[in-house]
Amino acid sequence: MARKALDSQPFSRLVGARITSFGDGRAVLEVDIxxxxxxxxxxxxxxxxxxxxxxxxxFAAGTTLGPAVLTAGxxxxxxxxxxGLTLVARASVAHSxxxxxxxxCDLFTVGADGNETLCAVAQGTVLAAQPS
Incomplete structure (x- = not known):
């Protein structure tokens, strides 16, 4: 389900993003650099x-709020x-x-030697989308 949702996003296809882990309040997204x-x-x-x-x-929030979610900020x-060779974004729900x-979310790059280097951290609020 998560891979299908990601593949339906034209920009995600453009950058070549892929979901490598999804569930239980967590999601991992990867992009080849x-x-x-x-x-x-x-x-x-x-x-x-x-x-x-x-x-x-x-995506991480969607595991707790359901599939219809929007970033609030x-x-x-x-x-x-x-x-490096690959960007890895590991997100986990702190509270739902x-x-x-x-x-x-912690963002790492993976080098040719397989070592990960932390390059950025992020935090956000995600809302369950309201039916119209």
Whole structure:
């Protein structure tokens, strides 16, 4: 279900995102770092990090709130430039109520040696979508 939802997002397809873990208040999203996702200094663009944080936050929240969720807001703190082969965004629900969840995400890059480096952290609030 989560992979189908991700594949239905044109932007997620554009960046090549994939869900590698989903359930029990957690979600992991991965993006291979390729040339067209870098900024002028060769680092992964901050917008790709923010995208990965936003999507992993909402997928994690969806495991507790249901599939119809929307990001109410989130913040990202960039710790170091993102370099490596793969971006990994690991999100987990810190608190969930009936209509909203607070979710944390740690963003790592994985190098050729397999070592992970923390490059950013994010936190956000996700709301259960209201039927119209």
């Amino acid at each position: 390729r040339e067209e996702l870098r900024q002028q200094n060769g680092f992964l663009h901050g917008g790709v990090l923010a995208y990965a944080a936003d999507n992993s936050l909402t 989130f913040s990202v703190q960039y710790i170091r430039p993102a370099t 109520g009936r209509r909203q969840a607070v979710v944390r």
